[in-house]
Amino acid sequence: MSDTDAQSLKTLLRSLGLRSTGARIAVIRKLASVAKPMTHAEVTASLGSLGFDSATIFRNLNDLTEAGLVVRSDLGDHVWRFELKGEGKNNHREAHPHFVCTDCGTISCLPQDAVAFKRTRGTPNALRGKSVAVQIQGLCDDCTNS
Secondary structure, three states, X not given: OXXXXXXXXXXXXXXXXOOOOHHHHHHXXXXXXXXXXXXXXXXXXXXXXXXOOHHHHHHHHHHHHHOOOEEEEEOOOOOEEEEEOOOOOOOOOOOOOEEEEOOOOOEEEOOHHHOOOOOOOOOOHHHHOOOOOOEEEXXXXXXXXX
């Protein structure tokens, strides 16, 4: 999301049928400022000094997900992570793969074209749909070099 000024965010929220609140704007700005998905706990920790409690942030993350502005994913550790749809800090398109380090747990967004599927006659229907989540696991550079 390239435009995070208050008026643009208020207009966007209203167009999605959501009330424009300080907490929603803060959550959107936080997600727009990072280059990887964030857990509820990470968002809460980063916005706690603004006076927003954990329950408020959780409700807003879920409301923004239901409205289609935020994507929620479980990257294999049973923890939901949230990121903005569309352009982010790394100009991701809507769907992109993630890399998860099997040693330290670091999560990184990969460019959408980092993984490609070739559709063949035997391709499962799930791979033909609009929503396919791709996750690559291995050792990150820091863990490989240590």
